[in-house]
Amino acid sequence: MADAPQRIEQLIDLMARLPGLGPRSARRAVLLMLKKRGAVMAPLAQVMAEVALTARDCLRCGNIGDADLCAICRDERRATGEVCVVENVADLWAMERGGAFKGRYHVLGGTLSALDAVGPAELRIPLLVERVADEGISEVILALNATVDGQTTAHYIAEVLEGAGVAITSLAQGVPVGGELDYLDDGTIGAALRARRRF
Amino acid sequence: MADAPQRIEQLIDLMARLPGLGPRSARRAVLLMLKKRGAVMAPLAQVMAEVALTARDCLRCGNIGDADLCAICRDERRATGEVCVVENVADLWAMERGGAFKGRYHVLGGTLSALDAVGPAELRIPLLVERVADEGISEVILALNATVDGQTTAHYIAEVLEGAGVAITSLAQGVPVGGELDYLDDGTIGAALRARRRF
Numbered sequence: 001m002a003d004a005p006q007r008i009e010q011l012i013d014l015m016a017r018l019p020g021l022g023p024r025s026a027r028r029a030v031l032l033m034l035k036k037r038g039a040v041m042a043p044l045a046q047v048m049a050e051v052a053l054t055a056r057d058c059l060r061c062g063n064i065g066d067a068d069l070c071a072i073c074r075d076e077r078r079a080t081g082e083v084c085v086v087e088n089v090a091d092l093w094a095m096e097r098g099g100a101f102k103g104r105y106h107v108l109g110g111t112l113s114a115l116d117a118v119g120p121a122e123l124r125i126p127l128l129v130e131r132v133a134d135e136g137i138s139e140v141i142l143a144l145n146a147t148v149d150g151q152t153t154a155h156y157i158a159e160v161l162e163g164a165g166v167a168i169t170s171l172a173q174g175v176p177v178g179g180e181l182d183y184l185d186d187g188t189i190g191a192a193l194r195a196r197r198r199f
Numbered sequence: 200m201a202d203a204p205q206r207i208e209q210l211i212d213l214m215a216r217l218p219g220l221g222p223r224s225a226r227r228a229v230l231l232m233l234k235k236r237g238a239v240m241a242p243l244a245q246v247m248a249e250v251a252l253t254a255r256d257c258l259r260c261g262n263i264g265d266a267d268l269c270a271i272c273r274d275e276r277r278a279t280g281e282v283c284v285v286e287n288v289a290d291l292w293a294m295e296r297g298g299a300f301k302g303r304y305h306v307l308g309g310t311l312s313a314l315d316a317v318g319p320a321e322l323r324i325p326l327l328v329e330r331v332a333d334e335g336i337s338e339v340i341l342a343l344n345a346t347v348d349g350q351t352t353a354h355y356i357a358e359v360l361e362g363a364g365v366a367i368t369s370l371a372q373g374v375p376v377g378g379e380l381d382y383l384d385d386g387t388i389g390a391a392l393r394a395r396r397r398f
């Protein structure tokens with residue numbers, strides 16, 4: 001690519017680091033943007049810059065928002081008694097697409113993992129314990145992925161919250177073994193939520 | 200995605216329009232960017248904005264550059280007697296990666312296509328005829344894709360340039376039937392260039 005101006009090469013390199021894009025597809029994406037500089041590239045750059053500038057992690061639940069508290073934590077119509085614990089923001093978005101859950105969330109930021117040396121302190125588990133004590137939460141719904149690490153994490157949280165006077169449930173029917181929430185259709189997530197069982 | 204701030208939804212929508220990215224992979228790309236706002240998202244937005252602002256189509260050859268003439272047209276070490284005709288900038292980049300061609304280019308901006316109603320006037324063919332007359336070009340190398348439309352276009356250009364006193368050659372050995380330049384390895388492109396034949 002000796003002929004592509006340096007900035008364009010840089011742009012291709014940066015795009016190629018995004019998940020799902022390799023060097024070839026990054027090049028194709030950049031070529032399309034170059035063809036549609038006004039209609040695609042300029043608006044994309046602007047929205048991206050705005051989001052980079054304004055996006056913030058919600059101090060309470062870990063969701064992405066644009067203020068100290070995210071839109072869900074600010075929304076007073078959301079039930080405050082139920083907190084749905086998810087691994088990451090992608091899973092929160094998947095739950096929201098399902099539209100079945102009317103409570104609030106707690107984003108762990110990952111799962112416990114011996115292999116990756118992720119302990120409870122690396123996740124937002126201590127913060128969850130605080131929230132249960134402070135916010136009058138009556139049910140914690142564990143919506144963790146049906147993977148080994150996800151289930152290890154679920155068991156750990158159930159243990160930590162034992163005696164806190166809160167019901168602990170988990171998504172059940174409909175989540176395939178080894179499946180990840182973000183790949184499920186909305187109906188499946190809704191069914192799993194309705195059929196949740198005590199953990 | 201009711202919970203994602205509106206700008207983030209907008210960003211996902213824009214990303215999903217890029218080739219190779221659907222709604223799901225756009226979401227994953229945006230989530231990664233959101234995680235790495237300083238290291239990935241902000242620099243990407245900035246480089247993209249700069250390119251959107253500065254990129255220009257070369258007035259002579261149709262390549263993308265940052266001035267009236269692209270870096271290749273400005274480069275006095277490039278042979279001026281040979282012009283390589285390609286369909287689009289992606290193919291020009293593929294030729295340059297091969298590194299075998301030392302002349303200059305002419306980017307058509309597509310191929311003739313009855314189906315898509317693309318005639319010679321929609322491409323940069325009249326400009327090619329002008330260049331052959333004005334720039335002392337001795338050889339026009341047709342490096343069009345080995346597709347039906349690509350070859351139709353090659354034949355049309357050969358016809359139009361008949362009697363212009365210019366040798367017309369085409370890439371030969373190594374370009375698989377139905378193959379597209381942008382998918383070939385560099386060695387194949389080099390071999391096809393060296394073995395080019397009269398058209």
Ligand SMILES: [Zn+2]
Pocket residue numbers: 058059060061062063069070071072073074
């Ligand atoms: Zn929140």
Ligand SMILES: [Zn+2]
Pocket residue numbers: 257258259260261262268269270271272273
């Ligand atoms: Zn040029």
